[in-house]
Amino acid sequence: MKDVFQKFAGWFSAREPGANDVVLKPGDIIIQHKDRKGWCAVKILAIDPFDGHSPTAHCLTYDYTPQEPTLVTVSGLAVKVWHAPISAGAFEHDWKHIGNQKVSPDELGGFVEYLKLTDFPRYIEFTGQDVEQVINRANAHYHEALILHDQGKAAAAIPQYEKAIDVFPLFFEAIDNRAFALMELGLFDRALSGFRESLHVNPDGMAAFFSKGECLLRLGSLREAEQVFAAGLLKFPEHSEIFQNFLDEVRGLKN
Incomplete structure (x- = not known):
């Protein structure tokens, strides 16, 4: 300092x-x-x-x-x-x-x-830092998290994802994967915050956009989930099938 x-x-x-x-x-x-x-x-x-x-x-x-x-x-x-x-x-x-x-x-x-x-x-x-060194530090934590995550150790992976994000706050892949780990643990409210953070960094992130809707669905926020999936049909037409499927599921639950 x-x-x-x-x-x-x-x-x-x-x-x-x-x-x-x-x-x-x-x-x-x-x-x-x-x-x-x-x-x-x-x-x-x-x-x-x-x-x-x-x-x-x-x-x-x-x-x-x-x-x-x-x-x-x-x-x-x-x-x-x-x-x-x-x-x-x-x-x-x-x-x-x-x-x-x-x-x-x-x-x-x-x-x-x-x-x-x-x-x-x-x-x-x-x-006065070297950007390559910073990115390398972030990647080291990220890859450690991936190893733990692949081993089914979602809870242990989360701190490593967080270390990667702390080093490089724009690391939206780490932000996404931390949120996916939270979803696996049933912590949908925290995962939702994570996907929103990811979309702030990377507004065109399809995985984060869709998963935001899925978290809202799991949390029972059907109206908001419906809005997300409907918007996804227009924003990501190449993935229209999965957005349509979940949109139909939400509308079925509302009826």
């Missing part, structure tokens, strides 16, 4: 063109008084480059306090949210800049995790 912090330290002291001389840079502490709630303090962790819209400020927020924070006292406040992406334009009015404190490695952790889950290529660049 120390190396990540050093790489981050010079990033984006950005200014939003057209703003009322609002300049935000990493380490800035800004405060605002909220009626009844007291004082709100925010620390800027990073600011995205200007792309024609109000840039996103990545912030750490502190708990409200009745006393006006100072640069000395703010470090003693409890952290409310370790990372919150907020439009930089939201800080144009009624905010007071009280100084700048270097962003610590611990404070940076939330932002790095955010990049990992939302912008993996930028996360790799930002952390």
Whole structure:
């Protein structure tokens, strides 16, 4: 994390063109008084480059306090949210800049995790990792999971799938297989969440799309299952037979 912090330290002291001389840079502490709630303090962790819209400020927020924070006292406040992406334009009015404190490695952790889950290529660049090494680590866990899964050890395979996903959050094959293992264990609600996660990463995943409908069917959510299978007929016409079969099953159960 120390190396990540050093790489981050010079990033984006950005200014939003057209703003009322609002300049935000990493380490800035800004405060605002909220009626009844007291004082709100925010620390800027990073600011995205200007792309024609109000840039996103990545912030750490502190708990409200009745006393006006100072640069000395703010470090003693409890952290409310370790990372919150907020439009930089939201800080144009009624905010007071009280100084700048270097962003610590611990404070940076939330932002790095955010990049990992939302912008993996930028996360790799930002952390200075070798993408091939990262993928190889993920694949090692994935293949270990496959061996266990093939041996009928679904419960033991799940943690290995999760390790693969933790290393590489875009690994939708691992996300799918973890969900299939959960289905084998009868944990259809958790499997459903997994297939939804997979479709967020890979919207055209037929297996995840169909299995989402199957989980809904097993959970008794017939109306939602019907909608999924009906949509699958149009989205995946090459697999229309299996979608039609399950659509007929759901409609038979509804009658």
